[in-house]
Amino acid sequence: MSDVASEPFIKGSADGGTTLGAAPGLLIESKKSVLETGKVYKLLSSPGSVQLQSHGTVDARAANRGERAAIKSWSKSSRANFLRQLSQLDYDELDANGIPGMITLTYPNDWRTVVSTRVQLSKHWRAFAKIWEASWRSPLRSIWKLEFQKRGAPHLHFFTHVPVGTSEHRNRKYRNLGFRDWLSVVWADIVAHPNLLEYQKHLAAGTRVDLARFVNATNRQRITSYFYKHSDSGGYAKDYQHDAPAEWLTSGGTGRFWGYTGLKKRTSTTFLTEQEFVEARRILRKVSASKGYRSRHHRPESREVVDTRTGEVTTVRTKVRRHTFLRTARLHGGFYLSPDGEILGEQMMRAVRHNPFNHAEISAESNRNPRIVEE
Numbered sequence: 386m387s388d389v390a391s392e393p394f395i396k397g398s399a400d401g402g403t404t405l406g407a408a409p410g411l412l413i414e415s416k417k418s419v420l421e422t423g424k425v426y427k428l429l430s431s432p433g434s435v436q437l438q439s440h441g442t443v444d445a446r447a448a449n450r451g452e453r454a455a456i457k458s459w460s461k462s463s464r465a466n467f468l469r470q471l472s473q474l475d476y477d478e479l480d481a482n483g484i485p486g487m488i489t490l491t492y493p494n495d496w497r498t499v500v501s502t503r504v505q506l507s508k509h510w511r512a513f514a515k516i517w518e519a520s521w522r523s524p525l526r527s528i529w530k531l532e533f534q535k536r537g538a539p540h541l542h543f544f545t546h547v548p549v550g551t552s553e554h555r556n557r558k559y560r561n562l563g564f565r566d567w568l569s570v571v572w573a574d575i576v577a578h579p580n581l582l583e584y585q586k587h588l589a590a591g592t593r594v595d596l597a598r599f600v601n602a603t604n605r606q607r608i609t610s611y612f613y614k615h616s617d618s619g620g621y622a623k624d625y626q627h628d629a630p631a632e633w634l635t636s637g638g639t640g641r642f643w644g645y646t647g648l649k650k651r652t653s654t655t656f657l658t659e660q661e662f663v664e665a666r667r668i669l670r671k672v673s674a675s676k677g678y679r680s681r682h683h684r685p686e687s688r689e690v691v692d693t694r695t696g697e698v699t700t701v702r703t704k705v706r707r708h709t710f711l712r713t714a715r716l717h718g719g720f721y722l723s724p725d726g727e728i729l730g731e732q733m734m735r736a737v738r739h740n741p742f743n744h745a746e747i748s749a750e751s752n753r754n755p756r757i758v759e760e
Contacts, residue, residue, distance in 0.1 A: 426662035429720075430730025431652045433472030433609060436720035437665055457638045459627035467643045469720050471528060471609060475651035479526055483546030487611070489593040490572055493583045496538040499576050501632050503640040506531075506539055512575050514646060520552040520559055520567060526647035530612060531639070537630035543646075544608050547594065568592045609722065653727065655734055664737045669721050 429436040456463075479485070490513075492500055500506050510529075517525040529543035552567045554560050559571060573588040598611070629639040657665065691698050723729050 424659075426657040426659060428655045428657055428662075428665055428730060428734065429473075429652050430655075430727045431473035431650065432475065432726055433724060434469065434720050434722050434726045435669070435730045435733065436469065437662065437669070437718035439662060439718045456640055456642070457629065457634055459642050463642060467530075467612070468609070468722065470643075470645070470650075471612060472720070472722055472726065473650045473652050474528070474645060474648045476648075478648055479546045483548050484596055485544070486547045486594055486596040487542060487544050487598065488547070488568070489540060489542050489595075491534075491540040491591050491593075492538045492576060493578050493587040493591070494536075494538075495578065495580065495583050496536075497632065498580075498583075499578050500539060502636045503633055503638065504636075506541075507640065509575050510541070513572065516554065516559065516571050516575070520554040520571075521548045522553060523548070524647045528608065528612075528645045528648070529643065531642045532626040533628060533630065535625055539629075539633075544611075547596065565592075565594055568594065653730065655730075657737075661737050665733055666718075668733055668736060669719075673721070 425438070425440055427438050429438065500509070514525040525545065527543040527545035529541055531539060531541055533539055547564055549564075551561045551563060552559055558574075559567060562570065569588055569592050572592050573584060576587060576591070578584045578587060627642070633639050689698050689700055721729075
């Protein structure tokens with residue numbers, strides 16, 4: 386398998402059929418049989434996941450694609466897309482000399498004066514990234530998540546490697562500062578609340594740096610776990626953290642709730658036949674079942690049953706159903722979060738191509754703490 390730079394393009398062949406072409410820097414496996422049914426099946430392996438995709442040709446998708454509506458809420462599909470993109474990033478690009486940590490940027494009590502729309506927050510983030518690069522002689526590489534406080538104010542969490550030493554900005558105000566002091570001064574100046582008292586309060590308490598939670602774990606495992614818990618509107622996260630204020634909703638929406646800066650994806654793509662796709666799905670479902678993961682919204686282990694004739698109430702034990710989070714339809718895809726996704730993807734392809742009924746090659750060691758998430 387090979388690194389993928391972009392989507393493959395599809396073109397007509399001399400005999401009237403369709404073949405897969407390769408763009409510059411993209412090495413793919415050409416299979417005419419893949420397109421005979423008008424659908425493309427593929428397996429994507431990345432550092433943190435294995436993904437199965439099933440969709441129409443590029444031309445068909447372009448013809449059916451409508452205009453994107455303004456984003457106004459954090460949906461289940463938004464969360465799944467965030468986790469999928471997170472698992473495909475190449476964390477090796479993070480600064481090896483820094484310390485992994487989570488940084489929080491908040492706004493003053495009177496936040497409506499300085500960030501009444503999403504456009505203003507985006508300007509603040511771009512200015513912050515620019516000053517970061519000028520101060521630490523390295524571009525900002527991070528994963529960020531937008532949330533809201535109970536009072537309606539937005540705030541940003543972003544994971545990065547915190548620089549060590551002192552800043553080197555040409556502006557004397559931002560020069561020769563440790564990271565925490567530099568962060569407080571720069572963020573307060575970027576937000577620049579016109580009220581002096583609000584500015585001073587924001588300077589003192591507008592930022593937070595959390596290093597202890599991430600220093601003893603590998604980046605991908607810790608960061609995926611953190612964002613998985615804190616992006617789940619039906620579980621760990623507080624619901625109000627994804628409720629945008631009315632000012633934002635009436636001025637164009639919230640924009641994206643998440644994103645990444647300065648990082649690139651590392652993904653390998655293998656094209657499959659329909660039968661290979663079905664077999665690959667079967668493997669993922671069996672691996673998930675072997676790990677015993679269950680849906681959070683499962684049936685209770687016991688329930689009370691009332692006899693309609695006598696009125697007697699008895700307790701009946703029921704079995705908890707396992708849930709793999711893959712779509713149940715035979716030709717629908719999904720993705721599987723695993724700390725060794727590239728290894729798992731290679732093992733899956735060997736099992737599918739050489740012996741479709743032998744899944745023994747998929748070792749338990751390569752699937753530590755996996756999850757399957759529906760697209």
